[in-house]
Amino acid sequence: MARPVQVVVLGAGSWGTTVAGLAARNTPTLLWSRDPDTADEINSEHRNSRYLGDRALPSDLRATSDIAEAADAADVLVVGVPSHAVRSTLSEISNGVRAWVPVLSLAKGLEPGTRQRPTEVIAECLPGHPVGLLAGPNIAREIVDGLAAASVVATQDDRVATALQPLFASPVFRVYRNTDVLGCELGGILKNIVAIAAGMADGLGVGDNTRAMVLARGLAEMTRLGEAMGANPRTFAGLTGVGDLIATCISPASRNRRVGEALARGLTIEQTLAELGQVAEGVKTAPTVMELARDYEVEMPIAAEVEAVVAGRRTPAEAYRGLRRVTPGDEDDMA
Numbered sequence: 001m002a003r004p005v006q007v008v009v010l011g012a013g014s015w016g017t018t019v020a021g022l023a024a025r026n027t028p029t030l031l032w033s034r035d036p037d038t039a040d041e042i043n044s045e046h047r048n049s050r051y052l053g054d055r056a057l058p059s060d061l062r063a064t065s066d067i068a069e070a071a072d073a074a075d076v077l078v079v080g081v082p083s084h085a086v087r088s089t090l091s092e093i094s095n096g097v098r099a100w101v102p103v104l105s106l107a108k109g110l111e112p113g114t115r116q117r118p119t120e121v122i123a124e125c126l127p128g129h130p131v132g133l134l135a136g137p138n139i140a141r142e143i144v145d146g147l148a149a150a151s152v153v154a155t156q157d158d159r160v161a162t163a164l165q166p167l168f169a170s171p172v173f174r175v176y177r178n179t180d181v182l183g184c185e186l187g188g189i190l191k192n193i194v195a196i197a198a199g200m201a202d203g204l205g206v207g208d209n210t211r212a213m214v215l216a217r218g219l220a221e222m223t224r225l226g227e228a229m230g231a232n233p234r235t236f237a238g239l240t241g242v243g244d245l246i247a248t249c250i251s252p253a254s255r256n257r258r259v260g261e262a263l264a265r266g267l268t269i270e271q272t273l274a275e276l277g278q279v280a281e282g283v284k285t286a287p288t289v290m291e292l293a294r295d296y297e298v299e300m301p302i303a304a305e306v307e308a309v310v311a312g313r314r315t316p317a318e319a320y321r322g323l324r325r326v327t328p329g330d331e332d333d334m335a
């Protein structure tokens with residue numbers, strides 16, 4: 001009888017731990033944590049209190065702080081560290097992953113400096129491996145709590161996604177497939193910036209109409225940049241685009257949205273990130289996205305205001321006044 005597929009997840013933050021928990025219900029799963037105490041807690045108490053409080057994890061989910069052991073065990077590798085840490089993490093194991101092992105990214109940010117998407121960084125660090133991503137409207141805590149959700153495995157070769165789908169799926173976690181890796185990845189990356197704008201709006205006490213405007217025009221910006229970079233614009237109407245945008249902009253648990261709210265309360269970006277204690281990818285991604293917007297000659301007024309606030313050049317109130325100065329054009333002008 002064939003041995004079951006061994007999934008290995010790198011990164012035991014809220015999302016890496018959650019995805020490892022999903023996989024562990026289907027197949028043997030090993031979670032790598034750089035913090036040995038977190039690995040011990042997952043093995044002995046079946047929880048990750050730093051990131052997921054008292055929520056129970058599957059008792060057969062195993063954790064290790066030995067990254068070489070994790071790499072060696074992988075039939076499928078899932079990269080769950082934040083975007084800025086993907087390269088350094090994979091550089092520790094570049095010779096330790098067996099050939100052809102598929103690699104899935106969970107990260108929703110761009111690498112500072114190179115402007116590369118996580119799947120591009122992975123392809124450089126682990127050449128020859130099929131690379132894709134798992135993304136969608138997936139607030140980690142809700143999924144650990146067993147609330148229904150859906151996600152997308154995106155790989156260029158649909159056969160790879162078809163093989164990976166059942167490893168993560170459950171009756172309450174629907175996993176779709178998509179071959180537009182660029183569009184799916186950009187959706188998850190770009191919505192974080194709009195979520196900071198949505199959080200600022202809530203912190204400033206704007207009305208629901210303004211909130212809706214930020215989401216709708218934010219989606220137009222995401223789609224414009226995505227299409228200019230070569231993505232299928234229809235992808236932005238799906239789970240990884242508008243789906244993830246809605247979840248992140250409305251959920252009180254979203255870290256990016258919480259960053260916006262804290263900035264609107266008058267905190268500096270340093271105070272905000274210290275208070276948060278977790279990653280909010282939109283903060284580092286905003287300046288990189290504005291570089292891309294300039295290169296591709298795409299207008300992104302909401303992202304521009306968010307970048308200015310995060311960089312300390314404008315207050316949230318000034319940013320919202322700035323948005324009112326943008327002359328409205330043709331609403332359908334996505335390209």
Ligand SMILES: NC(=O)C1=CN([C@@H]2O[C@H](COP(=O)(O)OP(=O)(O)OC[C@H]3O[C@@H](n4cnc5c(N)ncnc54)[C@H](O)[C@@H]3O)[C@@H](O)[C@H]2O)C=CC1
Pocket residue numbers: 011012013014015016017034035051080081082083084085088089106107108109138139140141277278279281
């Ligand atoms: N939390 C969520 O609901 C979701 C998060 N994501 C994405 O998943 C990625 C990871 O996010 P979370 O797990 O939420 O972050 P987190 O802040 O909860 O945890 C980050 C994890 O990465 C580790 N880490 C940080 N810097 C590192 C480094 N330099 N080297 C090695 N490990 C390092 C931390 O120790 C921690 O285990 C992000 O790109 C995020 O946008 C995607 C979907 C949902």
Ligand SMILES: O=C(CO)COP(=O)(O)O
Pocket residue numbers: 108136137138139140192195244247248253254255256257279280281
């Ligand atoms: O990507 C997410 C939900 O799909 C999580 O968003 P935050 O990183 O803002 O918490």
